[in-house]
Amino acid sequence: MALMASSASAALVPFNRISGGTNKWSKLILSRRTGISFSMGSSCPTDGARYIATGAIGRNSGPGVAKLSEGKTEPQTYSWPDKKKPRVCILGGGFGGLYTALRLESLVWPDGKKPQVLLVDQSDHFVFKPMLYELLSGEVDAWEIAPRFLDLLTNTDVKFFKDRAKLLHPSDHLVAEAPKGSSCAGTVLLDSGLLIEYDWLVLALGAETKLDVVPGALEFALPFSTLDDACKLNKKLRVLERRNFSKDSLIRVAVVGCGYSGVELAATVSERLQDRGIVQAINVDTTICPSAPSGNREAALKVLSSRKVQLLLGYFVSCIRRVGDLEASGHVTESVTALNFEQCDFDRYILELEPAGKGLETQIVEADLVLWTAGSKPLLPELEPCNKPHELPLNSRGQTETDETLRVKGHPHIFALGDSSAFRDSNGRLLPATAQVAFQQADYAGWNLWAVINDRPLLPFRFQKLGEMMTLGKNNAAISPSFIEGLTLEGSVGHTARKIAYLLRLPTDEHRFKVGLSWFTKSAVDSVALLQNTLAKILSGS
Numbered sequence: 001m002a003l004m005a006s007s008a009s010a011a012l013v014p015f016n017r018i019s020g021g022t023n024k025w026s027k028l029i030l031s032r033r034t035g036i037s038f039s040m041g042s043s044c045p046t047d048g049a050r051y052i053a054t055g056a057i058g059r060n061s062g063p064g065v066a067k068l069s070e071g072k073t074e075p076q077t078y079s080w081p082d083k084k085k086p087r088v089c090i091l092g093g094g095f096g097g098l099y100t101a102l103r104l105e106s107l108v109w110p111d112g113k114k115p116q117v118l119l120v121d122q123s124d125h126f127v128f129k130p131m132l133y134e135l136l137s138g139e140v141d142a143w144e145i146a147p148r149f150l151d152l153l154t155n156t157d158v159k160f161f162k163d164r165a166k167l168l169h170p171s172d173h174l175v176a177e178a179p180k181g182s183s184c185a186g187t188v189l190l191d192s193g194l195l196i197e198y199d200w201l202v203l204a205l206g207a208e209t210k211l212d213v214v215p216g217a218l219e220f221a222l223p224f225s226t227l228d229d230a231c232k233l234n235k236k237l238r239v240l241e242r243r244n245f246s247k248d249s250l251i252r253v254a255v256v257g258c259g260y261s262g263v264e265l266a267a268t269v270s271e272r273l274q275d276r277g278i279v280q281a282i283n284v285d286t287t288i289c290p291s292a293p294s295g296n297r298e299a300a301l302k303v304l305s306s307r308k309v310q311l312l313l314g315y316f317v318s319c320i321r322r323v324g325d326l327e328a329s330g331h332v333t334e335s336v337t338a339l340n341f342e343q344c345d346f347d348r349y350i351l352e353l354e355p356a357g358k359g360l361e362t363q364i365v366e367a368d369l370v371l372w373t374a375g376s377k378p379l380l381p382e383l384e385p386c387n388k389p390h391e392l393p394l395n396s397r398g399q400t401e402t403d404e405t406l407r408v409k410g411h412p413h414i415f416a417l418g419d420s421s422a423f424r425d426s427n428g429r430l431l432p433a434t435a436q437v438a439f440q441q442a443d444y445a446g447w448n449l450w451a452v453i454n455d456r457p458l459l460p461f462r463f464q465k466l467g468e469m470m471t472l473g474k475n476n477a478a479i480s481p482s483f484i485e486g487l488t489l490e491g492s493v494g495h496t497a498r499k500i501a502y503l504l505r506l507p508t509d510e511h512r513f514k515v516g517l518s519w520f521t522k523s524a525v526d527s528v529a530l531l532q533n534t535l536a537k538i539l540s541g542s
């Protein structure tokens with residue numbers, strides 16, 4: 001807390017691990033040195049102003065809106081409402097960030113110690129990613145699994161800014177050299193130009209699908225990681241379904257990667273397309289979900305086979321091309337010519353598959369849609385290069401290394417959790433990038449922030465593996481709880497158990513209640529419809 005970013009930054013030199021490009025900081029330092037700061041006011045915006053951040057409503061209303069004059073690019077320093085209370089900035093409102101904010105809100109704080117909490121996310125809604133598949137099957141509505149932050153935070157003191165974290169400038173590694181009277185442990189510059197000074201930072205920006213791994217993937221494959229991705233895929237499927245309505249040709253979907261995500265996607269899409277389409281799932285391993293409990297894997301294999309999903313195991317995709325581009329370039333091999341492109345009046349792709357091991361031949365797969373689920377890339381804001389080396393310690397995957405209390409190594413004022421962080425358990429094993437891990441870490445991050453602000457000892461994070469769950473389509477899922485060795489709940493029992501488990505994990509009591517009511521109503525309506533159908537069949541004698 002006793003650090004001043006602007007004065008420390010003068011003594012910093014460029015570092016080499018993550019760099020921030022040109023020195024955008026100089027303008028900022030200048031403005032702060034000359035005492036010119038653009039603090040946010042609560043006054044109403046005037047004409048010609050550009051709004052750069054949104055404050056939450058209800059108890060969150062107040063100085064949440066900042067304005068920049070048209071065209072102005074100078075950073076504005078966010079003016080925290082209270083000059084004395086600790087300032088906690090949380091970057092990323094997913095399982096790690098949002099749940100840390102809610103945890104901080106639920107703790108009991110001594111007088112004057114409750115921190116001011118600012119949550120920043122580039123999107124205006126939280127996404128419960130494990131249920132994105134249900135948007136494709138129509139089982140859930142978007143509001144149920146992607147509620148708006150403003151609604152979730154209405155009855156809290158947490159402020160929310162919809163903005164993108166761009167540059168990070170930590171100075172908590174300079175504790176020994178910090179001049180007296182320094183006023184923050186670092187700063188974050190947002191895309192809009194807003195500059196946040198913090199005492200404590202929580203880094204929880206998650207990860208994105210890594211697409212730039214083979215030629216053509218970035219241009220032609222669809223990732224499945226965000227609400228936008230799910231909506232885009234839903235739209236594409238609808239277009240293909242409409243287009244193929246009166247045709248005999250099948251809709252061809254290729255799913256790259258057969259980890260949990262690829263298998264759940266293949267199961268959901270194949271169920272949706274039924275006999276109008278064919279799903280091919282490609283995996284470099286010779287099995288699906290290699291690290292999953294065998295019960296889940298076997299349940300998934302059964303379902304995929306019943307839906308005629310073709311598994312191409314032991315292959316990696318070496319390249320994806322669009323059919324039209326191929327023909328134009330004359331790059332048509334014998335195996336490609338063998339495919340029938342006669343009705344090709346829309347985009348269609350071919351994937352070239354190379355065998356990962358011996359005994360398999362190169363393959364060509366044709367697809368109307370390519371869904372990419374293999375590999376992920378952690379998201380972190382760039383670090384601003386300064387005059388002194390400072391860096392966040394990253395592992396080979398690009399995740400931030402933390403100590404056992406979830407603080408970034410060498411940065412006592414930064415906590416990191418979720419997919420963008422690397423936490424090793426007591427055996428030195430890296431924890432997986434899952435919601436289960438991020439959710440549990442949020443509990444500890446919240447508690448440890450309380451402890452550090454109140455000069456109490458911090459708790460070492462201990463992950464409790466509860467089991468693994470996967471959806472296999474409407475009314476079908478597999479669950480292997482880790483507390484009962486060898487047990488797998490499958491089919492509708494697994495589906496109900498998974499839905500209840502996720503309902504309990506949704507953020508806030510109010511949201512859980514609304515979603516619970518909605519799911520209950522939907523299942524009651526479905527049951528009545530099923531009963532009516534059954535009765536109608538019996539009465540008609542069929």
Ligand SMILES: Cc1cc2nc3c(=O)[nH]c(=O)nc-3n(C[C@H](O)[C@H](O)[C@H](O)COP(=O)(O)OP(=O)(O)OC[C@H]3O[C@@H](n4cnc5c(N)ncnc54)[C@H](O)[C@@H]3O)c2cc1C
Binds near residue numbers: 092097226433
């Ligand atoms: C389709 C799918 C299914 C999954 N199913 C499961 C499952 O069944 N079980 C399980 O345990 N895990 C599952 N996972 C993994 C799980 O969702 C992640 O591990 C979890 O979301 C990680 O939490 P997080 O807080 O690190 O990141 P996220 O939940 O991804 O949140 C990160 C947040 O940061 C925001 N953000 C990113 N960059 C910026 C920026 N520069 N500025 C501002 N905001 C930014 C994003 O908008 C996002 O809201 C699934 C993931 C996917 C994609």
